[in-house]
Amino acid sequence: MRSKHSRARMTSIGAAAAAGAMLVAACSSSHPSNSASKGSASAPAAGTTSSAAAGSTAASGKVVKLSFWYGLGGNLGKTVVSFVDAFNQSHPNIQVNATFQGSYSGGGPEQQKLLAAVAAGNPPDLAQMEVNSGPSFVQSLRPITDLMNSSADSKPSDFLPGVLAATQVNGQYYGLPWNRSAPVIIYNKTMFDAHGISSPPATWQDLAADAKKLTTAGVVGFEPVAQWWFTEAGVMSGGAQMLSDDLKSAKFATPQALVVPNIRQQMIKDGTAKPHNSKDPFGDTIADFGNQKTAMADMTNSSLSAIDAAVNGKFQWGVATWPKVSGTKYALPPGGANIAMFKAMPDSKVQAAWTFMQWMDSTAETVKWSEQTGYAPVKKAALDDADYKSFLSAHPQFSVPLQELQYTVSPPASPQYYGVLEYVQEAQTKAWFSGVSIGDTLAAAAKQTNQLLGG
Amino acid sequence: MTQTPAAATTHPRRVDVPIVQRRRKPSGRGHVLRTTIFYIIMTLVVIGILLPLWTMAVASLSPVKSLYSNHVPLWPQSFRLSNFVDAWHAAPFGRYYLNSIFTTVAIVVLQLITSSLAAYAFAFVRFKAAKAVFGLVVLAMFVPTQAVFVASYILISDYGWIDSYQALIIPFAASAFGIFFLTQSFRSFPYEIIESGRVDGCSHLRALRSLVLPNARPALATLALINGVFHFNYFFWPLIITNSESHRVLPVGLTTMASESGGDQLIQWNQVMAADVFMVAPLIVLFALAQRVMVRGVARVGIR
Numbered sequence: 187m188r189s190k191h192s193r194a195r196m197t198s199i200g201a202a203a204a205a206g207a208m209l210v211a212a213c214s215s216s217h218p219s220n221s222a223s224k225g226s227a228s229a230p231a232a233g234t235t236s237s238a239a240a241g242s243t244a245a246s247g248k249v250v251k252l253s254f255w256y257g258l259g260g261n262l263g264k265t266v267v268s269f270v271d272a273f274n275q276s277h278p279n280i281q282v283n284a285t286f287q288g289s290y291s292g293g294g295p296e297q298q299k300l301l302a303a304v305a306a307g308n309p310p311d312l313a314q315m316e317v318n319s320g321p322s323f324v325q326s327l328r329p330i331t332d333l334m335n336s337s338a339d340s341k342p343s344d345f346l347p348g349v350l351a352a353t354q355v356n357g358q359y360y361g362l363p364w365n366r367s368a369p370v371i372i373y374n375k376t377m378f379d380a381h382g383i384s385s386p387p388a389t390w391q392d393l394a395a396d397a398k399k400l401t402t403a404g405v406v407g408f409e410p411v412a413q414w415w416f417t418e419a420g421v422m423s424g425g426a427q428m429l430s431d432d433l434k435s436a437k438f439a440t441p442q443a444l445v446v447p448n449i450r451q452q453m454i455k456d457g458t459a460k461p462h463n464s465k466d467p468f469g470d471t472i473a474d475f476g477n478q479k480t481a482m483a484d485m486t487n488s489s490l491s492a493i494d495a496a497v498n499g500k501f502q503w504g505v506a507t508w509p510k511v512s513g514t515k516y517a518l519p520p521g522g523a524n525i526a527m528f529k530a531m532p533d534s535k536v537q538a539a540w541t542f543m544q545w546m547d548s549t550a551e552t553v554k555w556s557e558q559t560g561y562a563p564v565k566k567a568a569l570d571d572a573d574y575k576s577f578l579s580a581h582p583q584f585s586v587p588l589q590e591l592q593y594t595v596s597p598p599a600s601p602q603y604y605g606v607l608e609y610v611q612e613a614q615t616k617a618w619f620s621g622v623s624i625g626d627t628l629a630a631a632a633k634q635t636n637q638l639l640g641g
Numbered sequence: 642m643t644q645t646p647a648a649a650t651t652h653p654r655r656v657d658v659p660i661v662q663r664r665r666k667p668s669g670r671g672h673v674l675r676t677t678i679f680y681i682i683m684t685l686v687v688i689g690i691l692l693p694l695w696t697m698a699v700a701s702l703s704p705v706k707s708l709y710s711n712h713v714p715l716w717p718q719s720f721r722l723s724n725f726v727d728a729w730h731a732a733p734f735g736r737y738y739l740n741s742i743f744t745t746v747a748i749v750v751l752q753l754i755t756s757s758l759a760a761y762a763f764a765f766v767r768f769k770a771a772k773a774v775f776g777l778v779v780l781a782m783f784v785p786t787q788a789v790f791v792a793s794y795i796l797i798s799d800y801g802w803i804d805s806y807q808a809l810i811i812p813f814a815a816s817a818f819g820i821f822f823l824t825q826s827f828r829s830f831p832y833e834i835i836e837s838g839r840v841d842g843c844s845h846l847r848a849l850r851s852l853v854l855p856n857a858r859p860a861l862a863t864l865a866l867i868n869g870v871f872h873f874n875y876f877f878w879p880l881i882i883t884n885s886e887s888h889r890v891l892p893v894g895l896t897t898m899a900s901e902s903g904g905d906q907l908i909q910w911n912q913v914m915a916a917d918v919f920m921v922a923p924l925i926v927l928f929a930l931a932q933r934v935m936v937r938g939v940a941r942v943g944i945r
Contacts (some may be wrong), residue, residue: 253884259897260908285884298787299881302794308803469908498706568929 209236213361222303243373250538251309252282255300257290257523258365273545280538288521292604297322309528311539317352317520319496320360321601322622328529329358333540335401337568339496340544348594349564356597360522362543367488368587368594369419369518371509374549375502377405377481386482386506390423390449393482395507397458400481408459409480410450412618413465414611416484417628418519420446422595425514429598429606434639436632438610444625445511452623463619472496475503486521488560494583505583507590516593522561553577561586602638694921696763699915701725708910721911728898728915733886737894738919741873744809744890749869751810754863762850763820764827765835773826781817786877787908797882808882809890815873819864826860827853862934870924889918 192457250574257265270284281436286476288295303309304326315323335339340362342350349363360572371393381400387393388397397407410416419426429436429529431605437443453459461478462470474480485493490505497503510516516602525546546552549567553574556563568574569588578585609631617624695715700708702717703726710885728734762768763775793812802808838848854861876892883889898913928935 197899198657263897288880288893288896293876298877300788302791302881303798306798308798436870 199588219635227445233472242308242470249278250280250535252280252312252535252542253316254282254284254312254540254542255287255296255310256284256314256586257287257296257316258314259286259289262559265555270549271556273542274324275324277541277545280541282542285310288630290606292318295590304528304530306384307530309530309587311535312525312527312542314523315361315526316523317366318597318603318607320352320355320524320526321603324355324360324601325622326431326528326530327360328527328531328536329360329364330527330540330543331359332401334359334362335535337544339549339565340547344566345564346566346568346588346591348520349562351594351596353524354596361526362547362548363564364525365488365522365555365565366591367486367521367561368590369416369508369521369559370485370487371482372475372485372490372493373504373506374475374478374480375480375504377478377501379502382485386504387509388507389512390509391512394449394453394458397453397482399455399508401458405478406458406460406480407482409455409474409483410454410459410461410469410618411471411484412461412463412615413484414607414614415486415519415521416450417447417610417614418597418607419508422517422519423510425512425517428597429600429603429635429639432598433598433602434636436635436639438635439625439628439632442542444628445489447614447617447624447628454618455621461618463615478502487562487584488522490581490587491560503583505586507586507593516590517595518590518593519597520594536628544615556584560584561571599608600639605638606631606635642806645787662750694925697914697917697921700911701728701918703911705909705911724911725918726914727909728919730910731896731916731918732894734894734916735918737889737891740806740809740888741891742923744806744879745869748813748872749865752816752819752868753865756816756823756847756864757854757857757861759815759820760823760827761845761853763824765829765832765848765853766845778817778820779833782821790878790881793878794881803871803882804884804888804923806888809879809888812878816868819868822864823857823860824866826857830856830902859934862931866927866931866935872925873924874920 221427238585254270256263258266260303265283268284273280287299290296294314294316297316300309300313300323304323309326318326322339334342335345342359345363349366350359353361353363364368371386377400378384378386378396381401387396393408400407418428419437422445424442424445426440427437450459454461461467462474464470468486471480471483471485472489473496474485476498477494478501485505487505493503507516507517525543527536527543531539547553547564549563549571551563552563552565553568553571555561556568557577563569563574578588598606601608610628613624613627615624615633617627659941683874697716699717702720702722703714703724704719704721708712709720761776763771763778778935797803797812800807802811834852838852839845843851873894876896879890880896883893895913895916898909898916
């Protein structure tokens with residue numbers, strides 16, 4: 187998944203978001219109603235790639251130019267560009283200019299740039315936005331509920347259950363899900379067979395027992411990934427919430443919330459689990475799994491192709507739903523990003539922007555996107571798509587996360603949530619790598635959270 | 642192994658000791674031990690500095706699979722020069738190079754001009770509240786970019802400079818560090834010379850150009866290097882302020898090479914490292930060429 191933040195970045199958003207959020211609020215309240223006139227009046231001076239001249243008429247056959255900021259680098263970035271190119275070729279009246287703005291992660295460069303651009307009054311027309319970012323940017327986004335409801339194939343009911351998590355704020359939709367991921371467990375089937383374990387663990391209690399059996403000289407049973415996402419997943423899997431319903435206090439340090447984090451830390455203490463304390467915990471974990479240094483690991487479905495490459499046919503492996511606690515239902519946080527529309531754009535551009543968003547999520551494109559990247563498709567119709575069916579039968583590991591999507595729970599819609607996640611990340615790091623009880627560190631993080639939320 | 646007459650006369654009892662040995666001998670075994678420890682530590686430091694560069698070079702020549710094996714290779718298993726070609730074509734690096742060099746040179750030239758003017762004033766001109774103003778300049782060194790970038794962005798946006806060379810250069814035309822650094826350096830220049838020049842009718846500008854600057858070359862070179870390297874490497878502001886490939890610079894280009902982590906395919910670390918070589922190579926050459934003058938500059942500023 188790509189919703190991860192380095193701690194440095196998180197710290198900077200802590201500062202920047204505090205300042206930026208105020209600016210966002212201040213700025214958007216100063217010109218909330220005149221967004222249409224604003225676009226054409228100030229865009230030339232602002233000098234973004236969105237040209238106001240093109241915004242004047244979509245109907246008269248002129249080309250509408252749209253700026254689209256995205257936050258995926260490397261091969262994924264190239265894939266994004268190839269999709270945008272295909273859209274531009276098939277839509278002669280719309281020209282989308284996609285520009286890479288650094289990682290879209292919470293507090294990452296793209297978000298910092300968006301904060302500045304919104305404050306300056308010249309955000310892009312469209313942007314890829316991390317799943318937890320909605321509440322922070324809601325003031326400057328255009329709600330799309332009306333567009334969705336009147337859409338031919340992007341009505342809320344057209345989407346797979348679970349993928350619309352983290353697209354709503356205060357009952358309005360603010361983004362279409364695009365690159366979506368879910369936490370999963372990967373396991374080495376060959377090692378499982380050697381130890382007489384017939385199926386992957388369904389609960390954390392099972393996983394801990396399996397890890398004990400699988401830990402031998404040079405092989406650790408389980409490799410947790412040192413990223414807040416998995417502590418968030420642990421809290422939700424235990425049947426607890428991260429924040430209270432009124433978003434005013436922390437709920438991630440209650441006894442119920444701590445069940446999974448405690449099991450995970452106990453495994454680390456026992457030596458049956460070993461995390462990497464590194465800048466690239468996902469990459470290091472994938473390498474360890476490929477080199478058979480670990481039998482099981484935390485993972486995101488968006489990395490399944492990378493794992494296939496790392497394993498390189500050396501052994502059999504599989505994907506399992508991220509476990510729950512016996513007696514609870516599966517409940518997992520979303521990962522990845524949405525595409526959102528900024529309300530600073532003139533009304534004349536909205537239809538073109540919406541056309542682009544719908545096209546990116548259309549069944550044909552979401553299937554292609556999923557096959558090329560490993561992210562989950564977002565449309566129900568994708569499951570009946572002949573192309574995707576044959577892809578799934580050739581790549582059975584992709585069907586696990588697909589079923590898992592339905593258990594996705596929306597994260598708390600608080601504009602302070604990135605700050606909260608920063609505390610959680612710190613608590614997890616401290617507990618895992620200096621041996622303090624995670625119950626204590628999360629309790630301290632809860633205290634900080636309560637202060638932050640003013641509850 | 643020859644004796645100098647001078648040695649023979651000043652140390653008559655040691656005439657038989659060759660000079661080379663005599664230098665080592667005075668403090669005996671303890672000295673040898675200290676020298677050995679010194680060399681061991683320095684060797685470790687050198688290894689610590691060179692290892693990442695070496696690993697980068699090895700990785701840039703390796704096939705990507707070998708970089709995901711158990712051990713980081715210390716020697717390339719193959720010499721895949723094609724990695725460099727692939728990396729060069731993965732992004733418009735030619736353009737990034739030109740942009741990086743142009744903006745860095747422009748920033749450095751402007752900073753040298755503005756910093757030496759300000760430093761001259763702080764070092765040689767007496768004016769009201771000079772100390773307080775200098776204090777403000779020093780304070781500016783401690784303000785992190787993250788705290789002010791939104792305000793800077795709005796300003797640049799109001800000028801209509803988003804995605805332009807002006808936006809990459811003008812905000813850095815003056816440097817608090819440069820002013821501080823050159824002021825310290827200028828202060829070692831005897832004020833009496835300026836004074837006598839002034840008596841002879843020499844203007845401040847002339848004094849700066851003809852008297853101070855020629856003597857401050859090491860400091861100027863050091864400042865150019867330190868700030869030049871910083872801006873050549875600077876990622877955050879150029880990313881924030883540019884949108885189009887035509888204005889982007891090398892560090893921004895590098896991040897497009899690798900997705901944060903995970904992703905659909907393994908990160909092509911060999912290509913990323915090859916691109917790193919593009920980035921680092923000019924700096925290494927520059928340092929090798931300018932090292933001597935730079936060390937002299939720092940030493941001068943230190944000894945006042």
